[in-house]
Amino acid sequence: xxxxxxxxxxxxxxxxxxxxxxxxxxxxxxxxxxxxxxxxxxxxxxxxxxxxxxxxxxxxxxxxxxxxxxxxxxxxxxxxxxxxxxxxxxxxxxxxxxxxxxxxxxxxxxxxxxxxxxxxxxxxxxxxxxxxxxxxxxxxxxxxxxxxxxxxxxxxxxxxxxxxxxxxxxxxxxxxxxxxxxxxxxxxxxxxxxxxxxxxxxxxxxxxxxxxxxxxxxxxxxxxxxxxxxxxxxxxxxxxxxxxxxxxxxxxxxxxxxxxxxxxxxxxxxxxxxxxxxxxxxxxxxxxxxxxxxxxxxxxxxxxxxxxxxxxxxxxxxxxxxxxxxxxxxxxxxxxxxxxxxx
Ligand code: SF4
Ligand code: SF4
Numbered sequence: 001x002x003x004x005x006x007x008x009x010x011x012x013x014x015x016x017x018x019x020x021x022x023x024x025x026x027x028x029x030x031x032x033x034x035x036x037x038x039x040x041x042x043x044x045x046x047x048x049x050x051x052x053x054x055x056x057x058x059x060x061x062x063x064x065x066x067x068x069x070x071x072x073x074x075x076x077x078x079x080x081x082x083x084x085x086x087x088x089x090x091x092x093x094x095x096x097x098x099x100x101x102x103x104x105x106x107x108x109x110x111x112x113x114x115x116x117x118x119x120x121x122x123x124x125x126x127x128x129x130x131x132x133x134x135x136x137x138x139x140x141x142x143x144x145x146x147x148x149x150x151x152x153x154x155x156x157x158x159x160x161x162x163x164x165x166x167x168x169x170x171x172x173x174x175x176x177x178x179x180x181x182x183x184x185x186x187x188x189x190x191x192x193x194x195x196x197x198x199x200x201x202x203x204x205x206x207x208x209x210x211x212x213x214x215x216x217x218x219x220x221x222x223x224x225x226x227x228x229x230x231x232x233x234x235x236x237x238x239x240x241x242x243x244x245x246x247x248x249x250x251x252x253x254x255x256x257x258x259x260x261x262x263x264x265x266x267x268x269x270x271x272x273x274x275x276x277x278x279x280x281x282x283x284x285x286x287x288x289x290x291x292x293x294x295x296x297x298x299x300x301x302x303x304x305x306x307x308x309x310x311x312x313x314x315x316x317x318x319x320x321x322x323x324x325x326x327x328x329x330x331x332x333x334x335x336x337x338x339x340x341x342x343x
């Protein structure tokens with residue numbers, strides 16, 4: 001049964017968000033100082049679906065706490081409802097699949113195929129090494145035949161930095177995967193392949209255009225690899241990265257860096273304004289980061305809503321967005337989103 005949805009209820013904010021981090025960093029107050037509060041949704045254009053926490057890697061900075069031992073994975077019934085919602089909401093032009101490694105979910109293929117058959121753009125957030133996971137040899141050709149847009153994580157062009165963050169052997173496997181994907185037409189003008197950079201430590205990303213130039217030079221000259229764009233993404237002070245910061249005694253320092261670099265110019269382009277995030281169990285959130293903090297959709301006023309509660313996602317336009325201190329990670333400096341820098 002569908003729940004009545006009131007879009008004007010008070011969304012959870014810094015003081016009420018569970019597990020969101022330091023209450024000293026008041027994101028709602030920062031917005032208010034620039035007359036940008038409350039943060040509200042526009043019409044939804046992207047459905048970002050997190051298919052589960054299972055991953056073939058276990059990176060230090062992972063905001064999902066993903067890894068090979070995780071059991072949370074989207075079921076057939078939930079995947080079927082995702083497919084139903086995509087068909088019923090043609091304004092959702094982009095379906096963005098993430099995880100864990102979304103490809104390891106048994107319903108990954110049917111979601112991709114259904115979304116493509118419905119004429120939507122499909123983004124797959126690929127960690128590159130999943131191509132070499134057991135029984136995944138079909139994957140590169142599947143990406144090509146489905147015509148997906150790949151956004152692949154490669155946090156540096158140096159083997160040492162990649163392996164510090166993602167584990168031994170990951171750089172060589174990533175290079176091998178990129179070679180296969182280039183050969184199939186990704187990143188060479190036929191099919192889109194973007195790379196994602198995130199800092200190895202508690203710093204803000206370098207300038208996106210300059211870093212892209214450096215990546216192109218290093219990966220091109222060193223390995224003969226091509227890609228379309230480099231997206232720089234800040235590390236979110238939540239989950240595994242937050243614990244790592246605590247362990248190093250640098251959590252407050254990193255939060256201070258984010259807060260002190262709050263940039264109001266990034267707010268108009270925040271991804272949560274046009275994106276709806278779906279959890280592996282069908283829960284609805286304003287973004288994948290809020291999902292990891294179990295901070296429900298702001299429109300729901302703290303009630304957990306699921307994909308089974310709503311048919312028309314356009315009703316979320318105008319609703320408040322749930323914010324908390326980690327939101328400073330999206331608004332620091334040039335800003336950060338799943339699509340890279342914002343300002
Ligand atoms: S960062 Fe990506 S590749 Fe690494 S463990 Fe998390 S989901 Fe897997
Ligand atoms: S974490 Fe970023 S994307 Fe998510 S609600 Fe906060 S500002 Fe928006």
